[in-house]
Structure formats: structure tokens, C-alpha cells
Amino acid sequence: MPILILSRREAAPLLCLCCGLLLVGVSEPGRLLLAGLSVYLIGGLVWYQLSQPRSNGRRKQAWPLWLYESRPFVMILLGLLMLREATHPLFLLPALFWLLLGGYQLWLRHQHRFWRRRAPALRPL
Numbered sequence: 001m002p003i004l005i006l007s008r009r010e011a012a013p014l015l016c017l018c019c020g021l022l023l024v025g026v027s028e029p030g031r032l033l034l035a036g037l038s039v040y041l042i043g044g045l046v047w048y049q050l051s052q053p054r055s056n057g058r059r060k061q062a063w064p065l066w067l068y069e070s071r072p073f074v075m076i077l078l079g080l081l082m083l084r085e086a087t088h089p090l091f092l093l094p095a096l097f098w099l100l101l102g103g104y105q106l107w108l109r110h111q112h113r114f115w116r117r118r119a120p121a122l123r124p125l
Helices: 008-027 029-055 067-086 091-115
Strands: none
Touching: 008 029, 008 067, 029 067, 067 091
16 A cells, blocks of 8 residues: 655645645535635645746656646546536546546656665675
């Protein structure tokens, strides 16, 4: 079972993202839905701002950095909104697909950022 290790810098945006998703998922009035979307987008913006020092411009990307960093959050939000507004059970499959794909991309980024190179193994003579 993988253990999620978060630095203090990554805990704040994830808290904003989780609170925003919770508000979007359970709110009925329009104002709470708008507040949840705002909190979620602020969490994504903070995540993007914290990820900028990590990239030092060495690698070339086909995507702009702000779009690359916000892609999993947009996928998760799309999946949650599809689940929330589902009028037919057929919409559950695409919604779960977007949720799982966004979560998988976040997990891959987390694994990549905390990946440590192992020391070379000693070869027997």
C-alpha cells in the first residue's frame, strides 16, 4: 500500500482542492456550487504556483506548464460534475473514467516528484 508523503507546501493546495470538491459534490444552491468551484480553482492555482520552482526549463514540453499542471484537476472536476449531473446510469462510466484518469495522473506526478535514485548496487567480484 503506497503511503502518500506530502510536504507542507503540497498540503495546503490539496486541502483547498478537497474542500472545493466536497462543496461541488454536496451543494444544492447555486452559490455553494460557485463557492466550491472557486475554492477548487484557487487550489489548482496554488498548486501551479508551487510547481513553478520545480521546473527549471530543462525539458521541452508540448503543453504550456500551466495547462500541464492543471490537467488532472480539470479531469477530476469534469468527472465530479458529470457524476453530479448524471440523469442516466450510462453517464457513470465516462464520469468514473475522468475521475480515475485524473487521480492516476496526480498519483504519477506525486511518485515522480518524490522518486529517489538508488545507489548503484555493488557487484560481486
